[in-house]
Amino acid sequence: MRTLSLLLTTTALFSFSVCAANEGRAFSMVPEVLPVPDVETLTTLRQQAEKGDASAAFKLALHYLKEPTTGAGEAFFWASKAAVNHAEGAALLGVCYYEGIGTEQDYQKAAESFENARRQGDTRVLNALAHMYAEGEGVQQDSGKAIQLAERAVELGVPNAVQGLARYYLEGKIVPRDPDKAMKILREHLEQHPDDGVACYTLAVILNRETEDTQAVLALLKNADALGVEEAWEALADIYYRGVGVPQDYAKAISYMQKLADKGRPEGLVSLAAMHYQGVGVPKNAEKAKELCRMAIERDSAYAPAYRNLAVLLKENARDEQSRAEVERCFVCAAQLNDIDCTVELAREYSSDAGLIRKRIPEALRWCEAALKEYPESPELNCLFADNLCAMERADRKKAFVHYTLAAGAKYPRAVYRLGRAWEEGWAYEQENRQPANQDKAAQHYLQALELGSAEAAAALARMADLGYTGVEYSPADWVNMLKIGADAGVKGCAAKLAAYYHPKGGQQPDAEISAAWMKIALERDKTPWAMTMRGWELVAEHEEAASPEKLREAALVPDGR
Numbered sequence: 001m002r003t004l005s006l007l008l009t010t011t012a013l014f015s016f017s018v019c020a021a022n023e024g025r026a027f028s029m030v031p032e033v034l035p036v037p038d039v040e041t042l043t044t045l046r047q048q049a050e051k052g053d054a055s056a057a058f059k060l061a062l063h064y065l066k067e068p069t070t071g072a073g074e075a076f077f078w079a080s081k082a083a084v085n086h087a088e089g090a091a092l093l094g095v096c097y098y099e100g101i102g103t104e105q106d107y108q109k110a111a112e113s114f115e116n117a118r119r120q121g122d123t124r125v126l127n128a129l130a131h132m133y134a135e136g137e138g139v140q141q142d143s144g145k146a147i148q149l150a151e152r153a154v155e156l157g158v159p160n161a162v163q164g165l166a167r168y169y170l171e172g173k174i175v176p177r178d179p180d181k182a183m184k185i186l187r188e189h190l191e192q193h194p195d196d197g198v199a200c201y202t203l204a205v206i207l208n209r210e211t212e213d214t215q216a217v218l219a220l221l222k223n224a225d226a227l228g229v230e231e232a233w234e235a236l237a238d239i240y241y242r243g244v245g246v247p248q249d250y251a252k253a254i255s256y257m258q259k260l261a262d263k264g265r266p267e268g269l270v271s272l273a274a275m276h277y278q279g280v281g282v283p284k285n286a287e288k289a290k291e292l293c294r295m296a297i298e299r300d301s302a303y304a305p306a307y308r309n310l311a312v313l314l315k316e317n318a319r320d321e322q323s324r325a326e327v328e329r330c331f332v333c334a335a336q337l338n339d340i341d342c343t344v345e346l347a348r349e350y351s352s353d354a355g356l357i358r359k360r361i362p363e364a365l366r367w368c369e370a371a372l373k374e375y376p377e378s379p380e381l382n383c384l385f386a387d388n389l390c391a392m393e394r395a396d397r398k399k400a401f402v403h404y405t406l407a408a409g410a411k412y413p414r415a416v417y418r419l420g421r422a423w424e425e426g427w428a429y430e431q432e433n434r435q436p437a438n439q440d441k442a443a444q445h446y447l448q449a450l451e452l453g454s455a456e457a458a459a460a461l462a463r464m465a466d467l468g469y470t471g472v473e474y475s476p477a478d479w480v481n482m483l484k485i486g487a488d489a490g491v492k493g494c495a496a497k498l499a500a501y502y503h504p505k506g507g508q509q510p511d512a513e514i515s516a517a518w519m520k521i522a523l524e525r526d527k528t529p530w531a532m533t534m535r536g537w538e539l540v541a542e543h544e545e546a547a548s549p550e551k552l553r554e555a556a557l558v559p560d561g562r
Contacts, residue, residue: 042060042063045059045060045063046060049078049081049082054081054084054085054086054089055082057078057079057081057082057086057089058078058079058082058086058089058092060074060078061074061075061076061077061078061079061082061089061092062075062092065092065101072101072102073102074102075092075096075101075102076093076096076101076103077102079092079093079096080093083113083116083117087117087121087122088117088122090113090116090117090122091114091117091122091124091125093113093116094110094111094112094113094114094116094117094125094128095110097109097110097113098110098128106138107132107137107138107139108138108139109138110128110132110137110138111129111132111137111138111139112138114128114129114132123153123158124158126149126153126156126158126161127150127158127160127161127164129149130146130147130150130153130164131146131164133145133149134146134168134174143174143175146168146174147165147168147174150164150165150168151165153165154185154189160198162185162186162189162196162199163186163198163199163202165185166182166183166203166206167182167202169181169182169185170182170209179206179210182206183203183206183207183210186199186202186203186206190203195227196227197223197224197226197228197229197232198224198229200220200223200224200227200229200232201220201221201224201231201232201235203220204216204217204220204221204224204232204235205235207220214245215245217245218239218245218246221235221239222236230259230260230263230265233257233259233260234267234268234271236252237253237254237256237257237260237271238253239253240252240253241253250275250280250281251281253275254281254282256268257271257272257275258272261292264299265299266296266297266299266300266303266305266306267303267305269292269293269295269296269299270292270293270296270303270305270306272292273290273292273296273309273313274289274309276288276289276292277289277313286313286316289309289313290310290313290314293306293307293309293310293313294310297310302337303337304333304334304337304338304342305334307330307331307333307334307337307339307342308330308331308334308339308341311334311342314326314327314330315327315356324356324357324358327356327357328349328356328357331345331346331349331357332346335367335370340371340374340375343367343370343371343374344367344371344375344381346363346367347364347367347370347371347381347384347385350364350367351364351368351384351387351388361388361391361392364384364388365385365388365389365392368381368384368385368388369385372385377406377410379407379408379409379410379411379412379415380407380412382404382406382412382415383404383407383414383415383418385400385403386399386400386401386402386403386404386415386418387400387414387418389403390418397422397427398429398434400418401419401422401427401428401429402429404418404419404422405419411452412452413449413452413453413454413457414449416445416448416449416452416454416457417445417446417457417460420442420443420444420445420446420449420457420460421442421460423435423437423438423439423441423442423445424437424438424439424442424460424464425437428441439464439469439471440471442460443461443464443469443471443472445457446460446464447472450482455485455486455488455489455490455491456486456489456491458481458482458483458485458486458491459482459483459485459494461474461482462479462482462483462494462497465479466497476508480498483497483498483501484498487518487521495518495519495522495525496518496519496522498515498518499515499516499518499522500515501515502514502515502518503515
C-alpha cells in the first residue's frame with residue numbers, strides 16, 4: 001500500500017483503459033450536441049408523438065435525456081414509443097435499459113432493444129452487442145459471436161468499432177492475447193482513416209505498453225492532439241512532465257494540463273493543483289492548489305482524485321473542528337468513489353486516538369473491511385481490523401484472533417504482541433476452541449514481538465516480571481531496559497514504573513532526580529493516574545532542572561529526539 005500523498009493525475013500515463021478516449025461512446029446512440037427545442041417546438045413534437053409519430057417521439061426522448069433532474073422518466077417513456085418502428089429510437093431504448101435511465105437496469109431488455117435497432121438498420125448498435133456477447137450481459141456469453149459482431153462493425157465503418165476490436169486482442173479475454181494483431185488492426189484502419197484521432201490515441205497506448213518506441217508514441221499522440229482528442233493532452237502532459245523520450249519540459253506539461261482544465265476536465269484541474277502545491281513550473285501556492293481541487297469537484301462531483309487531493313491539502317493545516325470535518329468529508333467522498341488509498345486512510349484515522357479525525361470504532365470497522373477487500377493479506381489492515389473488533393462494546397475476540405494470526409504470519413510486530421495478550425488473558429483459539437490463559441505461550445509471543453521491535457511487548461514482559469512470572473530469565477537491568485523501550489515508544493505506564501523504580505522513598509534504586517524526570521513524562525505525556533497518587537508533581541518541583549529531557553539524555557536514558 002502506498003503512503004497517502006498528493007496525486008498528480010497525469011503521472012499515471014497509460015494506466016487507464018486502452019479505449020479511454022472512447023469510454024462510454026461504444027453504447028452511445030445520443031448525439032453529443034442537441035438543439036434545444038423552444039416551448040412551441042416542444043409542444044408540437046409532443047402533439048405529433050402522441051399521434052404515433054416515431055420520429056417526434058425519438059426527438060422528445062433525446063430532449064428529455066438532457067434534463068438532469070426530471071428527464072429520465074420522460075426519456076424512457078418516449079424512447080419506448082419510438083422503438084416500435086424507429087431504429088434510433090430502439091437503440092436509445094437499449095441505452096436506457098443498459099444504463100438504467102428512467103427504468104430498472106435490465107441487460108436482457110437492453111440486448112433485445114439493440115437487436116431490434118439492428119434489424120431496423122442502425123449499425124451503431126453492433127459495438128454494444130459485441131460487448132454484451134463478450135461479457136455475457138443479458139445474453140449467453142459467446143466469444144465467437146462477439147468477435148464476429150465487432151469485425152462486422154469495423155467493416156461497416158461504425159464509429160469507434162476498431163478500438164473495440166483491437167481491445168479484445170490486447171486484453172486476451174475472449175480471444176488469445178495478440179498485441180501485434182491489435183496494432184495491425186489499428187494501423188490498417190489509420191491508413192484508410194488518418195483523421196481518426198481516437199484510433200491514433202489508442203494505438204499510442206498499445207505501443208507504449210508493448211514496445212519501447214517512444215518516438216512513435218509521441219508522434220501518434222501529437223496527431224491525436226491535433227485531431228482534438230483530449231486524452232492525448234493528458235498523456236502529453238505526463239510525457240513532458242517526466243521527460244519520456246523528450247527533454248523534461250514543465251511549461252509544456254502545464255500547457256496541456258491547462259488545455260484539459262479549460263475544457264472543464266477534472267484531470268487537468270487536479271494535475272495543475274499538484275503543480276501549484278509542489279511549485280513545479282509555477283510559484284508554490286497551496287491556496288491555489290486547494291482552489292483548483294474545489295473547481296474540479298464542481299466540474300465533476302464523481303471524480304475521486306479531486307476529493308483525495310483536497311483532503312491531503314487541507315489535512316496539513318486542519319486545526320479546528322470545521323476544517324477537520326472538511327478533511328473527513330473529502331476522504332469519505334473519495335473512498336465512496338473507490339479510491340483505495342483514501343479507504344485505507346479512513347481505516348487508519350478512525351482507528352487512531354491520535355488521528356486528525358475523531359476515533360469511531362464502527363466507522364473504523366467499515367473502512368477496514370472495505371480496504372481488506374482490496375488488500376486481504378495486508379498485515380497492517382488485518383491488525384487494525386482485529387484491534388477494532390476487540391474495541392467494540394461487545395468485542396469479537398474470536399474473529400480478532402483470526403486476523404491477528406494472519407498479520408502475525410507476516411511478522412507484523414503488533415499482531416504478534418496481541419497474540420501474546422490473547423494467550424495471557426485467555427482468549428486465544430485453537431481449532432475453533434477457546435484456550436485457557438497460558439503465560440508461557442504469552443511470553444513466547446512477547447519475546448518474538450520484542451525481536452520484531454515491539455515496545456508494547458517489552459512493557460508486557462516487564463509487567464509479567466512484576467507479577468512474578470519466572471518463565472523468562474532476565475535481570476533487573478533487563479527489566480529496566482524493557483521499561484525504557486516501552487517508555488521511549490510512548491507505551492503508557494512505563495514511565496510511571498520507572499519513576500517508581502527510582503523513587504527516593506521505596507524505590508529499588510533510589511535516585512530522586514531520575515525519578516523526577518520519568519515522573520514528569522508520566523504526568524505530562526502519559527497522564528498516568530498512578531503517577532498522580534505518588535504525588536509526582538511535588539517530586540518534579542523539587543528537582544525541576546533534573547526533570548528535563550536534556551538531563552535524561554545526558555544519563556542515556558532517552559535517545560535523542562524524544
